[in-house]
Amino acid sequence: MPFVKTSVLLLTLTLARWAWSQPANGTFPVDIFSPQSLPQLTVLVNTNPSNGDMYLCGVDMNGRYLAITDKNGIVQKAIQKKQPQMDADFRPNPNGTYSYFSGAANAFIILDTNFLAMDTVVAPIGYQIDYREIRFTSEGDRLIIANDTQIIDMRKYIAGGDSAAAVVVPSIFKLDKNNTVLWSWHSLDHFKVTDATQELLTASFIDFCHMNAIEFDADSNLLISSRNMDEITKIDSKTGNIIWRWGGKNNQFLLVSDSIPFSHQHAIRRTPQGTYTMFDNGNFGSLSPHSRAIEYRLDTVSHTATKIWEFRHNPDILAIAMGYVERLPNKNTLIGWGQNMNIAVTEVDQANNTVFEMAMAPGSYSYRAYKFDTNYIRSGLQQESVRSQSAGTIALKVVPNPMTDVAKIEWDVPVEGFTGLYLYDGLGREVSKIYSGYLSPGMHECTVNSQNLAAGIYYLKPLFPGLQGSGIKIMILK
Numbered sequence: 061m062p063f064v065k066t067s068v069l070l071l072t073l074t075l076a077r078w079a080w081s082q083p084a085n086g087t088f089p090v091d092i093f094s095p096q097s098l099p100q101l102t103v104l105v106n107t108n109p110s111n112g113d114m115y116l117c118g119v120d121m122n123g124r125y126l127a128i129t130d131k132n133g134i135v136q137k138a139i140q141k142k143q144p145q146m147d148a149d150f151r152p153n154p155n156g157t158y159s160y161f162s163g164a165a166n167a168f169i170i171l172d173t174n175f176l177a178m179d180t181v182v183a184p185i186g187y188q189i190d191y192r193e194i195r196f197t198s199e200g201d202r203l204i205i206a207n208d209t210q211i212i213d214m215r216k217y218i219a220g221g222d223s224a225a226a227v228v229v230p231s232i233f234k235l236d237k238n239n240t241v242l243w244s245w246h247s248l249d250h251f252k253v254t255d256a257t258q259e260l261l262t263a264s265f266i267d268f269c270h271m272n273a274i275e276f277d278a279d280s281n282l283l284i285s286s287r288n289m290d291e292i293t294k295i296d297s298k299t300g301n302i303i304w305r306w307g308g309k310n311n312q313f314l315l316v317s318d319s320i321p322f323s324h325q326h327a328i329r330r331t332p333q334g335t336y337t338m339f340d341n342g343n344f345g346s347l348s349p350h351s352r353a354i355e356y357r358l359d360t361v362s363h364t365a366t367k368i369w370e371f372r373h374n375p376d377i378l379a380i381a382m383g384y385v386e387r388l389p390n391k392n393t394l395i396g397w398g399q400n401m402n403i404a405v406t407e408v409d410q411a412n413n414t415v416f417e418m419a420m421a422p423g424s425y426s427y428r429a430y431k432f433d434t435n436y437i438r439s440g441l442q443q444e445s446v447r448s449q450s451a452g453t454i455a456l457k458v459v460p461n462p463m464t465d466v467a468k469i470e471w472d473v474p475v476e477g478f479t480g481l482y483l484y485d486g487l488g489r490e491v492s493k494i495y496s497g498y499l500s501p502g503m504h505e506c507t508v509n510s511q512n513l514a515a516g517i518y519y520l521k522p523l524f525p526g527l528q529g530s531g532i533k534i535m536i537l538k
Contacts, residue, residue, distance in 0.1 A: 109416035318367035396429025
């Protein structure tokens, strides 16, 4: 029988207990990364920055991009995407995956350690998923922001209001791995459209809230940032009730050691020390608008918010939109300046000395800038391994074996998690990825058609972080 070069392994997956989540437009990106070439970066300061890789995602002069640089700003991986849709929030995650928002797919894409798409996170029907934030709980659930547009008679709330104003209404959804809604929080159940600070409320289109961040507080309740309300809100993660409101028209905190209220902020985050950092865009905070990274200590008994640190660039930078602040493990601070003239990232030490700064070409920006230890993903996989080592092994069975046409693969997964199933030829070369995705515990099945495979010996091997699974030999007869 002549050798037939294998290009695609035809198979029909009938995986029990698995609901595949497709992006809204039906496409599913595969390998997104190409050799380094983008974006155009210029390092301005480089004096002993902290170790780690930076993750950037945004717009440059040639289109959209995703990029990873080393601590010196040298691009390690990047892709240019010539598309009008927004990509955002590219980062690694504690569970050993990567994720980013794909505007083309209208979904958050979850990637494995080889940057191959393995899952998607989409909004419930009737909602538009928001690209600004996805957070993963310790149980593996996902928190997203999603919006719907409601027609509201604003004449009831403001003189001269539009009788049929289109109002963007954000909600928070907690989703499981099958995109099933476990919990939701709807802004108009708790906020008023008139809570907006700078929106024209007589307009026909109103973005009153513009939610842009979700954070876990120490007590597992949630913090949310609403840019167009100039407000950080703490909500009960079970009941949805508001615990407190900070900033904006409904502010409950006295500002201490700071004369400038934050304005149109981004990136509320809690530090390990119990303080709160954010990126204060400063669009309307002072008579000389400027952006800054800022840290507060909150006293929820006396209701005071005390500024304990800030970094203001010299000369001033005004990021009209976007931005991020991240307290690093060595207590340096990474600041992503969002949409401004051209400064992309600044890293400062505890004394506010700039140890790294990088610029982009004019017109380019990154929605956020993250920094993670180079071994962050590996550490996440090791943690998963420790959690799962006692759970057993993945058992495989192929019937019939030897096979001549179609065979059934049975595999028993002892714990839920991201699982891969790969076929290799006798020389150890990967022939096909049979499956890569999230599986629940239990028995799963798929069928494999060998019509495009040459006769010979093949090896079927499972890959599951933290679990052992010896390969099984398959003989194909022709």
